[in-house]
Amino acid sequence: MNLENLKPQVTALLTEANTERDVKLKNLCQYLSDNVSYYNWVGFYFANHETKTLHLGPYVGAETDHTVIPFGKGICGQVAESNSNFVVPDVKAQDNYIACSFTVKSEIVVPLFVNGVNIGQIDIDSHVLDPFTEADEWRGIKVPDVLLSGNHAEIAKWRKAAGIDRANHNS
Numbered sequence: 001m002n003l004e005n006l007k008p009q010v011t012a013l014l015t016e017a018n019t020e021r022d023v024k025l026k027n028l029c030q031y032l033s034d035n036v037s038y039y040n041w042v043g044f045y046f047a048n049h050e051t052k053t054l055h056l057g058p059y060v061g062a063e064t065d066h067t068v069i070p071f072g073k074g075i076c077g078q079v080a081e082s083n084s085n086f087v088v089p090d091v092k093a094q095d096n097y098i099a100c101s102f103t104v105k106s107e108i109v110v111p112l113f114v115n116g117v118n119i120g121q122i123d124i125d126s127h128v129l130d131p132f133t134e135a136d137e138w139r140g141i142k143v144p145d146v147l148l149s150g151n152h153a154e155i156a157k158w159r160k161a162a163g164i165d166r167a168n169h170n171s
Contacts, residue, residue: 002135044058105126106128107126
């Protein structure tokens with residue numbers, strides 16, 4: 001699957017009008033899981049900077065006991081501190097890895113930022129060794145801050161402006 005081909009639908013899912021943030025994110029998880037054969041668990045963790053913990057948000061895949069992860073612990077916790085993508089080709093080779101399932105062979109975690117602050121991350125597990133490429137890091141995809149805000153009035157304004165901008169560029 002060419003991940004570039006998924007970008008328009010990813011944007012459409014995230015900008016869907018009158019849909020709550022968690023529903024959008026769950027739909028995104030499902031879409032990615034359905035369309036990328038080696039994405040076997042897709043989910044979001046959101047940061048609480050006061051307690052220095054990550055909290056499980058919407059996800060698709062096997063149930064997990066890891067609903068709260070301290071910063072620094074496991075791959076997700078390390079990303080919360082480093083603010084950088086973390087690709088793990090083989091989870092067995094990682095010392096600071098929290099085992100979710102014996103079927104997980106590799107993992108990628110990509111942080112999410114709003115106004116320069118790491119608000120959480122998308123976590124993707126695979127049952128395949130070393131499947132992730134640079135495209136899986138979703139570099140160059142910027143989710144507009146307004147879409148992560150949950151503010152429906154502002155999202156509606158953004159959608160209208162983005163539609164007008166697209167129309168102007170296509171004419």
